[in-house]
Amino acid sequence: MAIAVRIPTILRNYTGGEKQVEANGSSLASLIDDLDAKHPGLKGRLVTDDGSLHRFVNVYVNDEDVRFTGALDTGLSDGDEVTILPAVAGG
Amino acid sequence: MLTIPRALYDKIVAHARADHPDEACGVIAGPAGSDRPERFIAMMNAERSPTFYRFDSAEQFRVWREMDDNDEEPVVIYHSHTATEAYPSRTDISLASEPDAHYVLVSTRDPEETEFRSFRIVDDVVTEEEIRISETVGGEA
Numbered sequence: 455m456a457i458a459v460r461i462p463t464i465l466r467n468y469t470g471g472e473k474q475v476e477a478n479g480s481s482l483a484s485l486i487d488d489l490d491a492k493h494p495g496l497k498g499r500l501v502t503d504d505g506s507l508h509r510f511v512n513v514y515v516n517d518e519d520v521r522f523t524g525a526l527d528t529g530l531s532d533g534d535e536v537t538i539l540p541a542v543a544g545g
Numbered sequence: 546m547l548t549i550p551r552a553l554y555d556k557i558v559a560h561a562r563a564d565h566p567d568e569a570c571g572v573i574a575g576p577a578g579s580d581r582p583e584r585f586i587a588m589m590n591a592e593r594s595p596t597f598y599r600f601d602s603a604e605q606f607r608v609w610r611e612m613d614d615n616d617e618e619p620v621v622i623y624h625s626h627t628a629t630e631a632y633p634s635r636t637d638i639s640l641a642s643e644p645d646a647h648y649v650l651v652s653t654r655d656p657e658e659t660e661f662r663s664f665r666i667v668d669d670v671v672t673e674e675e676i677r678i679s680e681t682v683g684g685e686a
Contacts (some may be wrong), residue, residue: 541605
């Protein structure tokens with residue numbers, strides 16, 4: 455299953471500068487594991503030690519924030535597009 | 546150095562004043578690689594807080610996709626502090642995620658005087674920079 459993954463500027467050092475890569479997975483969790491196998495270290499920037507999505511990283515499947523679709527359990531279909539954007543936030 | 550048209554400088558200040566005492570936030574997009582802020586985009590502060598801001602995630606998706614489609618990038622990311630100085634907080638520094646952006650901080654703590662400063666934040670290092678306000682036409686696309 456080929457899923458296009460759009461990579462934000464700040465994480466492109468993990469993908470050799472590529473702004474878009476391909477990965478496989480039927481769920482966001484397995485996709486992230488596949489991404490990490492291809493681009494070591496990327497998972498650590500997306501998922502915390504307790505196994506949940508990092509609070510200040512937004513992940514979207516097509517145009518939906520996965521916080522509303524089951525987070526790491528979000529299901530993926532062939533042709534879906536995943537976008538990763540670090541949250542813009544501060545105090 | 547940040548070079549910014551007067552009209553866009555004024556829009557940032559007006560937005561900060563309008564949202565006070567909540568923090569205001571937004572982006573100015575410009576052609577990728579140009580370092581020219583051209584297109585002003587006020588963003589909603591999803592936190593609606595006097596001490597924290599966060600771009601609404603759906604709005605951020607839409608704006609970032611639009612910039613990508615337009616071959617633009619976020620040249621300025623601005624937000625306001627409503628009771629403290631116009632300097633990046635520890636949170637601002639740790640969450641800065643656009644290494645090529647100019648981070649503009651505005652303080653509305655004084656009702657008469659607005660503080661307006663600009664910084665680069667790369668790898669947790671803050672460097673203040675000079676601001677040149679250009680008196681040429683500029684504004685929203």
